[in-house]
Amino acid sequence: MSQIGKPPCDNGVILYGGAAKPCARPSRHWTLVAAVLGSSLAFIDGTVVNVALPAIQRELGATTADAQWIMESYALFLASLLLVGGVLGDRFGRKRIFMLGTGLFTLASIGCSLSTAIAPLIAARAFQGVGAALLVPGSLALISATFPQSERGAAIGTWSGFTGITAAIGPVIGGFLVEHYSWNWAFLVNAPLGVILLVLCAFKVPESRGGEGSGAIDVMGAALATVGLAGVVFAFIEAPSRGWAATPVWMAAVMGVLAFLLFVRVEARSASPMLPLGLFRNRNFAGANVLTLLLYAALGGSLFFLPLNLIQVQGYGATAAGAALLPFIAIMFMLSRWAGGLVDRFGSKLPLVVGPVIAACGFAMFAVPSVASRYWTAFFPAICMLGVGMSITVAPLTATVMNAVGKELAGTASGVNNAVSRTASLLAIAVFGIVLTLTFNHRLSEALATLHAPTELVSSIMGQREKLAGMVVPEGYSDAMTSALKRAVGRSFVAGFRWVMLISAALALLSAISAGIFIQGKMPVRSATLGGPR
Missing domain, CATH: 1.10.287 (Helix Hairpins)
Incomplete structure (x- = not known):
């Protein structure tokens, strides 16, 4: 759940991609189906894995660092190779690279499901990330290469609607499979989708390539x-x-x-750089990406640890944890069109200041619940507040990136912003892990000192510190001592979780400040060149 739904500017990749090649209307429809299925593979995987992590940690004896690597090995290759994946499609054929990514992603998913130890699971997740780096930009490029400009708006609406549904049901399905069957099924569910997608592409989707001068690989x-x-x-x-x-x-x-x-x-x-640094000379583009880096670091980093809190500390089942963020997704879906209208009425600057401030309040509200907190009174209000804040932010953020550069560079600009959001989550998960671990260890040591537990029991608990709330309290001791230890572990995790959420709130506020400093007021509909308004 560290990456919920579509990253910013996905729509821009479609809308401002290359010129479409003439093809029959049925081919366009099948291409759209393939793009939806391809994006769904990546979105399902991005939201399901977090729900499965507690079960993986328990069954494979993984530490929290191991759990981070399970997420980070995938995100690392996706973030670093995302822009290259689009160039490979332009040069060697978008359908070919899309199918290559789909095949690699599917095989890696099967490899994940068959893993019986942490090391092969992390390696399989890395291959998944490589596959996703070819698959994700390909799914968007196929739409822009097949649909003429006049029809891309409708295609975006269909694609966004179905991927929104995927984002909503993915964690719930994954949680159900983990809770009632095994965490292995959370990965194996990708396999039939991948096979169907490969067959569909082979027989129904037309091939396309970039124009002259495209395809230089950095x-x-x-x-x-x-x-x-x-x-x-x-x-x-x-x-x-x-x-x-x-x-x-x-x-x-x-x-x-x-x-x-x-x-x-x-x-x-x-x-032919994969990251054109000249884009950042534009003040609005630079400001939008600073905002993206800060806000999506807060979002991705904090939501990585939320399922661990819900499952390991609050005692939720995997299905309930998977459904916990449904209000967030529903709010973003319902408010997306309204939020897009804010740009026309107020320009981008005001929403990009107000939205992150509201999101910061949501992050801060996550710091309030303690152990055994009720969902509807503790987590639901925070999730709704965060959803409103992100809804106000995403559409104006996309508009700012798109309007900051000329039309000929809009696809590149949106791809860069997309990669920035994924890189932000990747780095934040690693950094937030340090904060949570240090706080957890400090508070647990203090709690154990006051419990006067037997020396061998303390040694066992301290030996499992790297698992955080996933540690197992040894049996054979009194119920009172066992309960006290579990309470101490839970409270120690919550103490670290609170710091993570407060840091996330601070990052969101900083993103609002960056918008206030860099983003100009009401912008023109589109600046003519890269050097547009500064």
Whole structure:
């Protein structure tokens, strides 16, 4: 659930993609079906895995760092290769690359379901991420390549509607499979969809490629982005258990920072960069991406830990945890058209200030519940507040990115913003893990000191600290002592969770401030060139 629904600017990738190739109307319809199924694969996986993590942690004896890697290995390759996936489709054929991504994603999903240990599961998730990096941009590019400009609005509406339904039912279905069958089925559910999609593409979807001059692949940029993200993420995830002084940790951090610096240098000099740095000279575009980085870091990082809280601390079943965010999705669905009208009435700046402020209130409200809190009085109001804040933000954010550059660069700009949102979640999950772990360990140590528990019991509990709330209290002790220990573990996790949510609220407020500073007031319908309004 760290990535709920569509990232910002997905619609822009479709609306401002390349010119459509003439094809029969039935081919357009089948292409739209394929695009919906392809996006659904990625959206289902992105929302289901979090619900399955507590069961995976329990059955495979995984630590919290392991759980982070299960999510991060996928997100790492998706975020770093997303822009390259679109270029590969332009050069070698969008249908071909889309099918390659679908096949790899499907095989990796089967590999995940067959994993009996953490290491192969993490490796399979990494291959899933590579497949998704080819699949996600391909599903959007197929629509823009098949539908003429006059019909893309209707295609976007259909695609958005079905992917919204997927975002809503995905966690519930995943939770039901985890709760009543096994976590393995949460991954295996992708397999039949993938097979159907491959058959559909092979026989019904037309091939298309980019025009002249398209298709230059920034191999060095992609490699440096992957190494940079991997180094930084590794350092943040492993530091709580190994310590910052550990050689693998500080070396990974240094390697990541150096790779990022080289990435900026390479992109500035490349004739066909995967990340055109010139786009950021536009004040509105730069401001929109700063906002995206901060707000989606808050959203992705915090919602990674919410299912762990609901299942491991609050005692929810996996199905109930999967359904917990349905109000969020419903609010965004119902308010999306209204929020889009705010841009016409007030411009983008006001909604991009107000929306994140409301979202910040939602994040702060998540810091209130303690152990054994009731959903309708503790979590539901926070979820609704967060939903309203994000609803007010997303449409104006997309409009700002689209309006900041010329039409010929709108597809590139939307792809960059999409990648920024995914990178933000990737980094936030790693960083927030440190905050939660440090707070958990401190509060648990304090609680154990006051319980006067037997030495061997304390040793057993402290030996499982890396599992956080997923630790198992040993049997053979009095009910009173066992209950007190479980309460201490739950309260320690909630203490760390509160800090995560308060930091998320602060990031959301910072995103509102960045909008106030960078985003201009009521903007023209579209600036003519990259150098438009500054």
